[in-house]
Amino acid sequence: MSALTTWTIPDVRSALDSRKISARELVKEFYARIEQANPKFNIYLALSPERAYAQADKIDAAIAAGDALPPLAGVPLAVKDVISTRGIPTTCGSRILAGYKPPYDATAVTRLESAGAIILGKTNCDEFAMGSSNENSAYGPVRNPVAPDHVPGGSSGGSAAAVAANLTVVSLGTDTGGSIRQPGSFCGVPAMNPSYGRVSRYGLIAYASSLDRIGPFAHTVRDAASVMSVIAGRDPRDATSSGAAVPDYLAGLDRPLHGLRMGIPDDYFGEGIDPEVRQKIEAGIRLLEKLGCKRVSIRMPNTDYAIAAYYILATAEASSNLARYDGVRYGPRVPGATLIEMYQKTRGRGFGPEVKRRIVLGTYVLSAGYYDAYYLKGQKIRALIAHDFREAFEKADVIVTPTSPVPPFRLGERTANPLQMYLADSYTVTGSMAGVPGISVPSGKTSKGLPIGLQVYGPAFGEDRVLHVAHAFERAGGSDL
Amino acid sequence: MKISRDDVLKVAALANLELTDAEVETYRGQLDDILTYIDKLNEIDTSNVEPMTQVVAASADDVPLREDVVVRADIITEVLEGAPDPEAPYFRVPRVIEK
Numbered sequence: 001m002s003a004l005t006t007w008t009i010p011d012v013r014s015a016l017d018s019r020k021i022s023a024r025e026l027v028k029e030f031y032a033r034i035e036q037a038n039p040k041f042n043i044y045l046a047l048s049p050e051r052a053y054a055q056a057d058k059i060d061a062a063i064a065a066g067d068a069l070p071p072l073a074g075v076p077l078a079v080k081d082v083i084s085t086r087g088i089p090t091t092c093g094s095r096i097l098a099g100y101k102p103p104y105d106a107t108a109v110t111r112l113e114s115a116g117a118i119i120l121g122k123t124n125c126d127e128f129a130m131g132s133s134n135e136n137s138a139y140g141p142v143r144n145p146v147a148p149d150h151v152p153g154g155s156s157g158g159s160a161a162a163v164a165a166n167l168t169v170v171s172l173g174t175d176t177g178g179s180i181r182q183p184g185s186f187c188g189v190p191a192m193n194p195s196y197g198r199v200s201r202y203g204l205i206a207y208a209s210s211l212d213r214i215g216p217f218a219h220t221v222r223d224a225a226s227v228m229s230v231i232a233g234r235d236p237r238d239a240t241s242s243g244a245a246v247p248d249y250l251a252g253l254d255r256p257l258h259g260l261r262m263g264i265p266d267d268y269f270g271e272g273i274d275p276e277v278r279q280k281i282e283a284g285i286r287l288l289e290k291l292g293c294k295r296v297s298i299r300m301p302n303t304d305y306a307i308a309a310y311y312i313l314a315t316a317e318a319s320s321n322l323a324r325y326d327g328v329r330y331g332p333r334v335p336g337a338t339l340i341e342m343y344q345k346t347r348g349r350g351f352g353p354e355v356k357r358r359i360v361l362g363t364y365v366l367s368a369g370y371y372d373a374y375y376l377k378g379q380k381i382r383a384l385i386a387h388d389f390r391e392a393f394e395k396a397d398v399i400v401t402p403t404s405p406v407p408p409f410r411l412g413e414r415t416a417n418p419l420q421m422y423l424a425d426s427y428t429v430t431g432s433m434a435g436v437p438g439i440s441v442p443s444g445k446t447s448k449g450l451p452i453g454l455q456v457y458g459p460a461f462g463e464d465r466v467l468h469v470a471h472a473f474e475r476a477g478g479s480d481l
Numbered sequence: 482m483k484i485s486r487d488d489v490l491k492v493a494a495l496a497n498l499e500l501t502d503a504e505v506e507t508y509r510g511q512l513d514d515i516l517t518y519i520d521k522l523n524e525i526d527t528s529n530v531e532p533m534t535q536v537v538a539a540s541a542d543d544v545p546l547r548e549d550v551v552v553r554a555d556i557i558t559e560v561l562e563g564a565p566d567p568e569a570p571y572f573r574v575p576r577v578i579e580k
Contacts, residue, residue: 087559103559196536210535236547240535308519319496326497328572333565339575340497348499353507356498360489360508361515363496377522379532384525386533419514435536460536 004033004166009075009223012169016063016074023056023063023074023118030076030120034167041143041165043158045081046089047121052076055118072230073116078162078171081122082129083214084203085109088119092205093127093137096350097331106203107238108172108214108231115230120168123158127352128322129179129207131155132421133414136354141411146188146451150408153183156217160187163217170227171217176208177310178404178428180215181440185403185453188442188479190470191217192224193428195460196435197242199228200235208317209240211310211432221441221471225249228463247464253471258292260469263396265300268427273405277452280444281402283481284454284473288400291472296396300388303430305381307422310429312365312378318355319362325350357418382433389434393459398469401427403440403453427455437463441470444481454478483516484509 007026015021021029031049038044059074079085082092084102091097105113113119126136134142134157142157144150145165152161156173160183163171173180175193184191192215199214206212216227229250234243264285269278289295327333327346334349336342351359365374392399406424414421431438436457443454454473458466489509493500500508561567566574 100563101559103556103563104554239546302525305522305525308522311515312519323496327565328574329560330563331565336575339577342575343497344499347497348501351498353504356500356504357508357511359496359498360492361512363492364484364488364512364516367492367495374519376532377527379534380527380530381522381525383530383533384527386536418511419518422515 006166006219007169008219009072009169009226012075013073016059016069023059024053026074027052027056027076027118027120030168034120037165037167040148041145041161042124042140043142043161043165043167044078044121045091045093045124045139045158048085048088048119051088052118052120055113059116070114070116071226072112075117076120076169077112077117078120078123078159078168079109080125080156080159080171080173082125082174082205082207083109083172084205085119085122088122090122090205091139092129093125093139094351094355095138095332096325096347099332100330102203104203107200107235109203111230112227117170123156123162123171125158126155127355128205128318129155129174129176130318130354130358132178132182132425133409134158134183135411135415136352138352143411144187144408147408147449150410150450151186153186153408155179157183159217160184160189160191163187163189163219169219170223172214173217174204175213175215175432176211176314177432178425180217181403181428181438181453181455182425184217184440186408186451188451189217189219190221190224190439190441190474191215192228192439192463192467193431193437194228194232194463195437197240198437198461198463199231200238200241202235202237206321208314209321210317211314221439221467221474222250222253224439225253225467225471228467232463242461244461249464249467252464252468255468256292257288257469257472260293260398261296261396262288262293263296263298263392263399265298265303265392265399265401267300267303268401272423273402274407276446277402277405277407280452280481281454284443284478285400287476287478287481288469288473291476293469298392298395298399300392300430302381302384302388303426306385306430306433307426309378309381309385310433311361311422312374313382315358315362316366316375317362319359319366322355322359354418385430386434389436389457398465399457401455401457403427403455407446407450407452431457436460437466439466439470441473442479444479482513484513
């Protein structure tokens with residue numbers, strides 16, 4: 001990969017302040033990079049130059065007028081294709097939404113634009129955010145910028161890769177079972193999944209509504225914190241968004257870690273973990289100890305049941321949420337003699353294999369006679385997993401785990417067996433089920449140079465604590481372990 | 482075998498999803514594997530566990546409902562532009578009501 005200059009949020013600000021570059025010139029630079037690199041990596045599905053240059057000109061006019069600039073003035077932003085952007089194609093990586101242009105913006109997008117960020121375009125992802133490798137996109141897989149014959153992770157593979165390839169400064173992804181954290185780990189960039197309810201889901205095209213969240217990718221934990229400060233908080237348009245006060249995520253970042261209790265669950269280091277991942281995560285834990293964290297052994301006994309319960313609940317919700325794609329209001333239609341036949345053909349041809357698999361599974365577990373055995377059971381297991389986290393946070397301030405049991409794998413290597421692909425999500429799915437925040441931060445590389453991610457969990461609405469630990473880890477050289 | 486061809490066809494019909502014969506066979510096998518895996522949940526006795534429906538349910542006071550007021554969006558044109566077969570201000574579909 002050619003070494004493009006990395007721009008962080010403070011880099012953008014100081015270059016604008018010192019008039020080294022205008023916002024318009026910066027946008028132009030990023031579009032030039034994208035034009036060069038996108039054919040190879042397949043990261044962006046749509047670009048929005050008109051809107052980007054209009055926003056850049058507004059920022060440049062504010063600078064010329066000597067006005068105070070908003071916190072993310074001129075910061076290039078990439079948005080996952082499941083997040084609605086008015087007038088910009090939003091396909092969810094699916095043929096069934098080909099050409100769809102939402103008539104409104106997601107709240108997270110509105111907030112970021114109001115804070116001065118510039119939307120460059122929409123990023124590739126697994127179809128309807130269902131997948132762990134980005135190979136389920138109807139528009140072809142993203143290639144991992146660190147190792148192009150490897151997957152970038154998923155489902156927010158394009159958003160992670162856009163940052164890693166220096167084709168944006170920050171990006172938004174979504175996480176239902178690990179879809180922010182795992183691609184962050186695979187592409188070697190910090191990636192934050194906030195608490196459920198911390199960031200409005202308004203305009204996020206639903207996969208599993210009780211689990212879906214929006215969160216940032218960035219070059220640094222500090223930049224992720226800057227984005228969080230803008231997108232967090234109550235939104236009247238999302239009844240599940242929380243009114244809990246939003247702390248200043250940047251304020252506490254540089255405090256020492258001294259005395260913080262770090263819970264290490266033995267249950268996350270059992271069979272199935274790659275030896276190199278284990279080694280680097282253990283080195284990461286030792287680094288955190290050196291920084292003043294106190295290691296505490298904890299148990300999370302229901303971890304082993306998380307995947308099974310997750311694939312009941314997530315697919316059940318998906319089968320209901322995806323009922324709206326029927327060829328009536330948006331996307332292409334496949335004609336049929338009757339209304340039902342039109343629905344069946346449109347959906348049969350519009351959805352890809354993984355989405356169909358999950359709709360069939362989700363419909364099955366909700367169908368008459370199976371509800372108690374599957375859906376209700378899944379909700380009870382979910383309660384037990386949430387209980388594991390509550391108990392753990394009695395003893396520990398944060399929980400530290402690997403983000404993924406495996407490093408990035410090769411394109412095509414794991415597509416034959418969906419269940420095997422699902423099983424690799426167990427470290428992230430637990431936190432999704434419990435609703436707690438988690439961040440993945442780079443923690444060294446394998447001997448082949450493939451990124452490894454360390455995950456820090458905090459209690460619900462403890463984003464500040466999670467960011468604090470991840471920032472200290474990053475500053476102490478965690479990515480070079 | 483937990484799931485038959487007929488099960489897959491029945492579920493696909495409930496979901497208004499047309500599947501090819503090859504897809505029915507592939508999904509039957511894969512769902513069988515997944516449901517067999519899911520059976521591990523029966524190892525845990527959950528008879529005394531309350532189901533968890535929502536993360537936010539634990540803090541319901543924290544999630545007040547907004548005022549229910551009508552807001553005009555004025556986006557009918559934009560919405561219809563994205564539809565496969567619009568006839569303003571409607572979406573046209575194959576006939577569902579008998580003459």
